[in-house]
Every structure is written in C-alpha cells, then in structure tokens.
Amino acid sequence: MKQVFKRPEALIDVPFHFCPGCHHGIVHRLVAECIDRYGLREKTIGVASVGCSVFLYDYFYVDVVEAPHGRAAAVATGVKRACPESFVFTYQGDGDLAAIGTAEIIHAANRGELLTVVFVNNAVFGMTGGQMAPTTLAGQETTTTPSGRETVTNGFPIKMAELLSVLPGTTFVARAAVNNPKNLMRAKKLLRKAFEVQTNNQGFGFVEFLSACPTNWKMSPDQANKWVAEEMIPYFPLGIFKGETV
Amino acid sequence: MTETVLVKGNEAIAMGAIEAGCRFYFGYPITPQNEIPEYMSKHLPEVGGTFIQAESEIASINMLLGASATGSRAMTSSSSPGISLKQEGISYLCGSQIPGVIVNMSRSGPGLGGISPSQGDYFQATRGGGHGDYRTIVLAPHSVQENYDLTMKAFDLSDKYRNPVMILGDALLGQIKEPLKIHKYKKKEFSKDWILTGTKGREPRLLKSLYLSEGELTEHNWMLSKKYQRMKRSIMFETHFLEGSKLVVVAFGSVARILKTSVQMVRDRGMKVGLFRPITLFPFPYDALERISLSIRNFMAVELNTGQMVEDVKLAVGHKKNQVDFYGRPPGSIPSPDELFNEIKKIYKKRIG
Numbered sequence: 001m002k003q004v005f006k007r008p009e010a011l012i013d014v015p016f017h018f019c020p021g022c023h024h025g026i027v028h029r030l031v032a033e034c035i036d037r038y039g040l041r042e043k044t045i046g047v048a049s050v051g052c053s054v055f056l057y058d059y060f061y062v063d064v065v066e067a068p069h070g071r072a073a074a075v076a077t078g079v080k081r082a083c084p085e086s087f088v089f090t091y092q093g094d095g096d097l098a099a100i101g102t103a104e105i106i107h108a109a110n111r112g113e114l115l116t117v118v119f120v121n122n123a124v125f126g127m128t129g130g131q132m133a134p135t136t137l138a139g140q141e142t143t144t145t146p147s148g149r150e151t152v153t154n155g156f157p158i159k160m161a162e163l164l165s166v167l168p169g170t171t172f173v174a175r176a177a178v179n180n181p182k183n184l185m186r187a188k189k190l191l192r193k194a195f196e197v198q199t200n201n202q203g204f205g206f207v208e209f210l211s212a213c214p215t216n217w218k219m220s221p222d223q224a225n226k227w228v229a230e231e232m233i234p235y236f237p238l239g240i241f242k243g244e245t246v
Numbered sequence: 247m248t249e250t251v252l253v254k255g256n257e258a259i260a261m262g263a264i265e266a267g268c269r270f271y272f273g274y275p276i277t278p279q280n281e282i283p284e285y286m287s288k289h290l291p292e293v294g295g296t297f298i299q300a301e302s303e304i305a306s307i308n309m310l311l312g313a314s315a316t317g318s319r320a321m322t323s324s325s326s327p328g329i330s331l332k333q334e335g336i337s338y339l340c341g342s343q344i345p346g347v348i349v350n351m352s353r354s355g356p357g358l359g360g361i362s363p364s365q366g367d368y369f370q371a372t373r374g375g376g377h378g379d380y381r382t383i384v385l386a387p388h389s390v391q392e393n394y395d396l397t398m399k400a401f402d403l404s405d406k407y408r409n410p411v412m413i414l415g416d417a418l419l420g421q422i423k424e425p426l427k428i429h430k431y432k433k434k435e436f437s438k439d440w441i442l443t444g445t446k447g448r449e450p451r452l453l454k455s456l457y458l459s460e461g462e463l464t465e466h467n468w469m470l471s472k473k474y475q476r477m478k479r480s481i482m483f484e485t486h487f488l489e490g491s492k493l494v495v496v497a498f499g500s501v502a503r504i505l506k507t508s509v510q511m512v513r514d515r516g517m518k519v520g521l522f523r524p525i526t527l528f529p530f531p532y533d534a535l536e537r538i539s540l541s542i543r544n545f546m547a548v549e550l551n552t553g554q555m556v557e558d559v560k561l562a563v564g565h566k567k568n569q570v571d572f573y574g575r576p577p578g579s580i581p582s583p584d585e586l587f588n589e590i591k592k593i594y595k596k597r598i599g
Binding site: 074080081 | 304309314335442451
C-alpha cells in the first residue's frame with residue numbers, strides 16, 4: 001500500500017503544547033515539510049524566538065539557537081554569515097518581530113541576508129496572555145485594550161509584509177493564511193518559495209502567516225478561523241508583495 | 247621574528263583579535279573605540295573574515311551570539327552606553343554558554359557623560375551587568391602591548407570556559423600610541439562538541455537559556471556558578487615592590503599605569519610603598535591580596551571613579567587590623583603622576599608616619 005501522508009522527518013514525534021485551534025502547529029508542520037522537501041534537515045540551524053514559538057527546539061529535529069526577544073534576525077545574521085553552507089530560518093511571533101524586534105528584522109531584510117523568516121501574526125501577545133500586539137486590529141479587545149484598540153492612542157496595526165517589501169534588500173515577501181484548506185495549500189507554495197530564495201542564494205525570504213489564537217481571542221477554533229477570514233484578511237491581504245509569483 | 251610597530255591602543259586590540267583567529271566582527275560606532283571597527287572593516291576581509299556595521303549595539307551582540315554559536319571566533323566592541331545596550335545579549339551568552347569577546351573602551355557616565363578616561367563601569371563589568379546571576383571574565387590591560395596580548399588571551403579564555411570575556415579599557419588605553427611587539431598567536435584546541443553546524447551524523451544540538459521544568463533552572467545556575475568558581479584558575483595580576491613594603495597601592499588599567507610612576511616617586515623618597523595591579527577584574531584576585539595582607543596591613547585603592555574596586559579590596563583584606571584607604575577621581579580629568587604621588591604620600595604619613 002502506498003503511503004500518502006506521514007509525519008515530516010524534521011518534526012519530532014511528540015505532541016505540540018499549543019492550545020486547541022492554534023495555527024502554530026500547522027505552520028510548524030509546513031516548515032518541517034519544506035525542510036524535508038529540500039533535504040535540508042542535516043544542514044538546518046533554526047533560530048527560536050520568544051513567545052509561544054520558543055519551544056521550536058522541542059519539535060524540530062534540527063540544531064537550534066534561542067534568540068533574545070526580538071533579536072532572531074540579528075542572531076540568524078551571525079549564524080548564516082559564519083556558517084554560509086547551512087540553511088537558517090527564524091520563526092517569530094508578532095510581538096517578537098513587529099514590536100521589540102522591528103529594528104533587527106528591517107535591517108536584516110535591508111542587508112538582504114540569506115535567511116528565511118517565518119512570521120506568525122495572530123494579532124495578540126499570545127504567551128503573555130493576550131495583550132495588544134502591534135498587529136492588533138483597530139477595535140480589537142485585548143487584555144491591555146479592554147475597550148478595543150483605539151488607533152488615536154495605540155496607533156495602527158502594522159503591516160510587516162508590505163513594509164519589508166519596499167526594501168531593496170528583500171527578494172521574496174508574502175502573506176499567507178492557514179484557516180482553510182485552500183489558503184493552506186497556497187501557504188505551502190509561498191513558504192517553499194521563501195525557502196528556495198535562500199537555497200538558491202537569491203536573498204531574503206519572508207512569509208507572514210495570519211494565525212488563529214482562539215484562547216486569547218476567547219473564541220472556539222471554528223470562530224477563530226472565521227475571524228481570520230472576516231477580520232484579519234481584509235486588513236492584512238494575502239499574496240506576494242515582492243518576488244516572482246509561485 | 248617579532249616586529250615592532252607604533253599603533254594606537256584600539257588598533258592593537260583589533261590586531262590581536264585577528265591574530266587570534268577572530269573572523270567575525272559586529273559593531274556600531276561610538277567614541278572612543280572607533281579605530282576598532284575601522285581597523286576590522288579594512289583588515290578582516292583580507293583574511294576571509296566578515297565585518298558588519300550593525301544597526302545597533304543590540305543587533306551587534308546578537309550577531310556575535312549567532313556567529314559564536316557556530317564555533318567561530320567573534321568580537322564586538324563599544325563604549326559604556328553601548329555596552330549597557332549589549333547587556334541583554336551578554337546575559338543570554340552566559341545563560342546559553344556561548345563564547346565571545348566584548349571590548350568596552352569605556353566613556354565616562356552616567357548617561358551620555360563624556361569621552362574622557364573613566365573606570366565607572368567596574369561594577370557593571372564585574373557583577374554581570376545585565377539581568378540574572380551571571381559573570382563575565384573581565385580583563386583590564388594597562389598598555390598598548392597588553393591590549394594586544396590580552397585580546398588574544400580573551401579568545402582562549404572565552405573558548406575554554408564557554409563564557410563571554412570582556413576587555414575593559416578607557417579612552418586613555420584606546421587612544422594612546424605606543425610601540426607594540428607583534429608576535430604569533432599560539433593556537434590552542436578547545437572542545438567544540440556543542441557548536442551548531444547542522445545535524446549531519448549526529449543528534450540535534452541546542453543552545454538556550456530558558457529552563458522552565460521544576461528544578462532545572464536551579465541546577466543550571468549551580469552549574470554556571472561552579473564554572474565561575476573554576477575561573478579562579480585563570481586569575482592574573484601584577485605586583486611591584488611588595489617586599490618590605492608598608493603600604494600597597496591597588497589599581498587597575500589606565501590609572502595603574504600612571505601610578506607606576508607615582509609609586510616610583512614615593513619610593514625614591516624612602517617610603518615603602520608597593521603596587522598591586524589586578525589584570526583579571528573578574529575573577530578578582532581576592533586570595534592573592536589576602537595573602538599579602540598577612541604581612542602588609544595598609545592598602546590604598548586608587549580609581550578613576552568614586553569608589554568601586556575598593557569594595558573588592560575591602561572584601562579581600564578588610565578585616566583584622568588592616569586599613570583600606572581610597573582615592574578616587576571621577577571622570578573629567580586625568581590625574582598626573584605628581585598628583586597621585588601627593589595622595590599616596592598623604593596616606594603613607596597618616597598610616598605609617
């Protein structure tokens with residue numbers, strides 16, 4: 001009998017700690033599938049960030065270095081420059097990449113570092129209990145915007161993919177979602193491209209994943225997937241902002 | 247064959263680093279250490295190395311963390327306010343046991359302060375400096391030659407203990423121009439069974455500082471603590487004229503250099519004064535000073551600050567009938583050998599007569 005579905009070799013056979021309905025598990029799997037697809041497992045060095053994704057090293061069967069909060073792109077720069085034959089990816093949430101690590105991601109992108117950046121945008125600080133993130137939507141209630149995010153006082157949700165796409169240093173920048181099978185299949189292709197621009201020595205690859213956080217959104221997984229479709233995607237449009245179509 | 251060249255202190259540090267096999271430098275401009283990144287930007291590419299002028303001090307230290315994680319020798323340099331920014335990364339380096347050399351050609355603070363010589367960063371350097379219960383090895387050169395030699399040593403100590411090493415100087419040591427005897431670095435082998443290179447032929451490796459399971463972090467911190475204790479084997483210091491002395495002047499770095507003249511001046515006038523110069527500020531040579539205090543009762547700490555290292559001198563000898571006096575000069579002016587001569591004379595008259 002032909003096997004058509006199995007756990008990626010790059011993924012360790014342990015249960016994820018993520019909450020029910022969280023998209024981190026899906027994005028982890030997509031990353032692992034790409035590592036397998038391009039035969040990169042033995043040459044991959046992952047850079048873990050701070051937030052729900054910090055336990056990357058418990059799930060990926062690759063070398064991992066843990067970066068301070070927001071600094072993954074700088075750590076990855078050091079890793080890739082010192083070990084250019086390796087495949088280097090960072091995996092960062094929105095608090096990490098779009099708030100405390102804004103300088104690091106912009107300048108790594110602007111230098112055109114040969115990195116693949118996986119950016120998970122769930123519109124809240126997940127691990128700390130659902131506070132406002134730079135990506136929190138206008139009007140969205142969080143534990144630090146109890147009456148909803150007011151743009152007058154809290155500013156606007158930041159669009160990282162669009163922002164990075166205008167930098168000459170970036171090669172591939174896209175936004176994806178995994179809230180339904182169609183978006184997931186598309187996300188897979190975008191992530192592959194972000195891998196290829198590194199493996200082909202073309203430049204900096206970046207994929208932003210709109211991700212559900214049912215726990216902090218106080219929704220069921222179904223409601224959360226619907227919220228991604230109805231609230232997030234209209235503000236954070238999916239697609240390629242820089243680079244060839246896939 | 248040794249060649250002698252006339253170079254600035256900052257250049258000597260950069261030269262020592264490249265000679266010791268440092269191939270990655272990450273930094274951000276700040277006075278008075280700019281000759282280090284400038285030298286590195288010119289000469290690292292010549293030996294196949296990489297120089298990155300980073301967007302910030304924070305990015306620099308984290309690039310160092312990444313490069314060192316692959317087993318490469320990497321360095322960053324800065325000055326006081328920039329070193330404050332690097333402390334986050336230094337804490338992670340210690341927690342994750344990743345080596346790296348950090349140069350602090352310190353300014354005078356607090357805040358933006360000034361660029362004149364100062365030893366105001368002693369506490370920050372020797373007490374960890376950032377968050378958590380950690381220590382970095384701190385080396386305090388007092389000449390251009392030592393800038394070169396101790397930079398090489400810093401890389402060895404850093405690899406030996408898998409811990410960051412800081413070189414603590416100031417504008418005087420960075421800007422002074424002196425003859426430097428260039429010599430070959432003697433390559434030493436260190437265990438590299440922890441570096442990240444990809445998992446080919448082995449199990450995955452992990453460099454991290456997060457320990458959440460019950461008891462795990464306690465165990466990790468005890469392990470680090472034992473390592474800091476082991477670092478005592480690497481203590482370095484220099485002594486002058488201790489034999490028969492009644493008073494020992496204790497000083498490090500630039501002011502120790504000035505004091506060498508002052509101490510000679512008081513001795514020429516018949517006063518029995520010796521000099522003790524710690525070269526490792528962490529670990530501090532407590533035991534050596536304590537042994538000295540068995541035969542000499544009077545100590546005088548001299549610093550370019552309002553009193554920091556003097557606390558370590560007191561920890562070492564501040565018991566029984568020992569006397570520890572202090573003369574400090576906050577930043578803004580460099581004391582002359584004559585001025586320090588007068589200060590030593592005052593203490594000598596008060597304690598010995």
